[in-house]
Amino acid sequence: MWQGCAEPVKIPPAQVRHCATPLDSAVMSAEENEAASLLSTVQAPGDLRRLTAEQLDVLAAEIRDFLIAKVSRTGGHLGPNLGVVELTLALHRVFDSPKDRILFDTGHQAYVHKIVTGRQDGFDLLRRRGGLTGYPSQAESDHDIIENSHASTALSYADGLSKAFALRGEPRHVVAVVGDGALTGGMCWEALNNIAAAKNPLVIVVNDNGRSYSPTIGGLADHLSKLRLNPGYEKVLDLVKDSLGRTPLVGPPLYEVLHAVKKGIKDAVAPQAMFEDLGIKYVGPVDGHDREAVESALRKAKGFGGPVIVHAVTRKGFGYRPAMEDEADCLHGPGAFDIETGRLLAPASVKWTGVFADELVAIADERADVVGITAAMAEPTGIAKLMHKYPERAYDVGIAEQHAVTSAAGLAIGGLHPVVAVYATFLNRAFDQVLLDVAMHKLPVTFVLDRAGITGPDGPSHYGIWDMSVFGVVPGLRLAAPRDAQTVREELREAVGIEDGPTILRFPTGSVPADLPALRRVGGVDGFGGVDVLAEHERKDVLLVSVGAFAHMAVEVAGRLAEQGFGVTVVDPRWVRPVPVEIVALAREHRLVVTLEDGVRTGGVGDAVAKSLRDADVWVPLRDLGVAQGWHPHGSRNEILADLGLTAQDVARQVTEWVSRIEEPTPLTSAPPARARAPRR
Numbered sequence: 001m002w003q004g005c006a007e008p009v010k011i012p013p014a015q016v017r018h019c020a021t022p023l024d025s026a027v028m029s030a031e032e033n034e035a036a037s038l039l040s041t042v043q044a045p046g047d048l049r050r051l052t053a054e055q056l057d058v059l060a061a062e063i064r065d066f067l068i069a070k071v072s073r074t075g076g077h078l079g080p081n082l083g084v085v086e087l088t089l090a091l092h093r094v095f096d097s098p099k100d101r102i103l104f105d106t107g108h109q110a111y112v113h114k115i116v117t118g119r120q121d122g123f124d125l126l127r128r129r130g131g132l133t134g135y136p137s138q139a140e141s142d143h144d145i146i147e148n149s150h151a152s153t154a155l156s157y158a159d160g161l162s163k164a165f166a167l168r169g170e171p172r173h174v175v176a177v178v179g180d181g182a183l184t185g186g187m188c189w190e191a192l193n194n195i196a197a198a199k200n201p202l203v204i205v206v207n208d209n210g211r212s213y214s215p216t217i218g219g220l221a222d223h224l225s226k227l228r229l230n231p232g233y234e235k236v237l238d239l240v241k242d243s244l245g246r247t248p249l250v251g252p253p254l255y256e257v258l259h260a261v262k263k264g265i266k267d268a269v270a271p272q273a274m275f276e277d278l279g280i281k282y283v284g285p286v287d288g289h290d291r292e293a294v295e296s297a298l299r300k301a302k303g304f305g306g307p308v309i310v311h312a313v314t315r316k317g318f319g320y321r322p323a324m325e326d327e328a329d330c331l332h333g334p335g336a337f338d339i340e341t342g343r344l345l346a347p348a349s350v351k352w353t354g355v356f357a358d359e360l361v362a363i364a365d366e367r368a369d370v371v372g373i374t375a376a377m378a379e380p381t382g383i384a385k386l387m388h389k390y391p392e393r394a395y396d397v398g399i400a401e402q403h404a405v406t407s408a409a410g411l412a413i414g415g416l417h418p419v420v421a422v423y424a425t426f427l428n429r430a431f432d433q434v435l436l437d438v439a440m441h442k443l444p445v446t447f448v449l450d451r452a453g454i455t456g457p458d459g460p461s462h463y464g465i466w467d468m469s470v471f472g473v474v475p476g477l478r479l480a481a482p483r484d485a486q487t488v489r490e491e492l493r494e495a496v497g498i499e500d501g502p503t504i505l506r507f508p509t510g511s512v513p514a515d516l517p518a519l520r521r522v523g524g525v526d527g528f529g530g531v532d533v534l535a536e537h538e539r540k541d542v543l544l545v546s547v548g549a550f551a552h553m554a555v556e557v558a559g560r561l562a563e564q565g566f567g568v569t570v571v572d573p574r575w576v577r578p579v580p581v582e583i584v585a586l587a588r589e590h591r592l593v594v595t596l597e598d599g600v601r602t603g604g605v606g607d608a609v610a611k612s613l614r615d616a617d618v619w620v621p622l623r624d625l626g627v628a629q630g631w632h633p634h635g636s637r638n639e640i641l642a643d644l645g646l647t648a649q650d651v652a653r654q655v656t657e658w659v660s661r662i663e664e665p666t667p668l669t670s671a672p673p674a675r676a677r678a679p680r681r
């Protein structure tokens with residue numbers, strides 16, 4: 001099985017300058033690059049069609065220079081895009097976008113598409129506020145369609161789009177580029193089943209670089225590697241045809257006989273039966289870095305008149321040695337990096353993920369029943385640390401979150417305690433599995449949601465802001481939001497200690513803040529639960545319920561209000577869903593309750609606390625702060641939080657305004673005051 005990014009295949013001369021030496025400094029500077037003759041002349045796909053083969057080779061090299069120079073500054077998906085330079089040039093030469101529609105699955109590999117569709121100037125602000133998004137964007141270009149960065153959706157879009165064109169009688173081609181990793185997602189197979197049945201013209205380009213982050217797992221990956229390692233069926237047939245064609249008399253009829261038994265030949269030279277048995281023609285495998293070969297395969301597919309797969313074999317990080325030699329993930333999505341070495345520029349720091357990974361391994365040392373599951377993201381989620389120490393107790397299921405959850409249910413039924421680690425946003429697609437396959441069966445499965453809350457550069461489809469609302473409705477599910485490293489360790493242990501239902505732990509992207517010890521803990525039983533008091537004052541004007549990583553901000557807010565004479569009690573519920581009973585008791589002692597969460601307000605912790613107070617007949621006014629419902633643009637995490645008013649300064653100002661509007665309680669000399677009316681929202 002191919003393990004690295006640096007599989008020994010021929011490197012076209014025009015690309016050699018990035019591979020001459022490990023420290024090859026031939027990469028042009030951004031300024032030189034901008035002056036590059038060919039790249040600056042390409043503003044639309046039509047410009048590609050007037051270039052010669054030699055010019056296109058030089059253009060491919062210039063695009064690689066451009067990608068390395070730009071992404072080294074902004075960070076982004078370098079490896080995937082270096083791998084699709086020739087493929088994308090071929091696509092835009094063979095098909096006529098936007099009349100023909102080119103869809104990119106996941107969309108992280110669409111930088112070259114953006115470069116050749118008039119957006120080179122935007123790369124200085126790639127994934128930054130006001131700049132290009134890291135994925136296709138309809139607002140940026142009518143060449144773009146899928147904005148969702150979640151994998152395995154493109155074939156379903158393509159199925160629908162091709163049906164629409166067929167029904168409307170529009171002679172437009174639909175092309176979907178899907179990675180071998182994305183192909184491990186179940187939706188792809190639901191789509192292939194329908195695509196085969198519909199028989200509409202549809203070109204599926206499998207961009208097979210053998211990797212998601214790490215080498216792609218599973219039977220499909222093995223099948224693709226068999227195809228990769230076999231000479232292309234078409235090449236063999238062409239060879240047979242040529243040689244037989246030159247044989248007088250016997251030749252041509254014999255070729256026809258051979259062609260008639262092509263099934264046998266195919267199985268022999270290119271076992272792609274799986275696709276053909278599905279009713280989808282297969283073309284390839286083709287060297288995805290040989291642009292002319294790719295164009296030839298695409299033209300063949302374009303003219304086929306039905307669903308057809310073009311299997312392109314590429315290399316992630318192609319043409320840039322530090323990426324090709326990066327065993328972890330071929331520089332899949334680095335932050336800013338040094339061009340000479342490929343090493344990240346950001347100083348090392350303790351990340352939330354690392355704290356989780358270390359504690360998971362420590363727990364696994366003590367408990368043989370604890371196992372880990374990742375959906376093709378072992379390194380990014382920290383499961384890799386468990387995988388290295390206990391390879392038999394960590395499972396990479398591919399980009400298959402729904403399967404991951406129900407497989408975890410199976411593991412739990414089998415007597416184990418699975419820890420499923422995914423990014424918060426990706427668990428959305430497995431809601432039904434969490435609800436009915438895990439929770440309804442009261443199974444001990446722990447979900448660890450990394451990148452919870454506003455993440456930033458990846459934009460709205462990556463924001464992990466729905467989990468506390470969506471999973472808060474699951475009966476028997478308990479959800480914790482640690483505030484620092486110490487509470488990650490504590491709450492992870494509490495979670496794996498729960499055997500009668502699912503648990504969720506959620507924490508944001510990036511570096512973990514300093515530990516914030518509690519002044520005291522209220523409630524909690526047998527080492528589980530309890531609400532931590534982080535700050536308090538002799539006055540009890542405001543109960544500030546701070547969720548997870550917002551704790552430091554909340555304590556700063558309390559300090560700001562104390563300067564104005566208002567007393568704020570800051571509490572961290574730790575387990576936020578269901579709402580701890582202690583919160584209701586604490587609310588009774590205050591004049592105003594404010595909740596603060598890195599998640600959508602709708603159905604979030606604030607709404608849940610308000611409901612708890614109502615149910616307990618506690619009529620203290622409550623205001624909730626969190627992420628407004630909507631599609632928030634990309635930017636840095638702090639920029640987006642500031643846009644949402646989620647900064648200490650904004651929160652302090654808002655709380656001051658609210659508490660100032662509530663009359664001070666008058667000493668009880670007459671009938672108890674009428675119920676305080678919650679301020680109009």
Ligand SMILES: Cc1ncc(C[n+]2csc(CCOP(=O)(O)OP(=O)(O)O)c2C)c(N)n1
Pocket residue numbers: 080106108109149150151178179180181182183207209211212213316375376377399401426
């Ligand atoms: C549902 C979902 N799960 C996980 C991810 C994270 N992710 C982004 S790219 C990627 C690997 C994709 O591999 P592949 O489709 O082969 O594309 P390549 O990067 O190799 O070009 C993963 C797992 C995602 N975007 N969507």
Ligand SMILES: CC(=O)[C@@H](O)[C@H](O)COP(=O)(O)O
Pocket residue numbers: 106108149332333380451455458509
């Ligand atoms: C495309 C995708 O889904 C991932 O590559 C994602 O961009 C990774 O995000 P982080 O950089 O936060 O790990």
Ligand SMILES: [Mg+2]
Pocket residue numbers: 179180181207208209210211212216
């Ligand atoms: Mg791949």
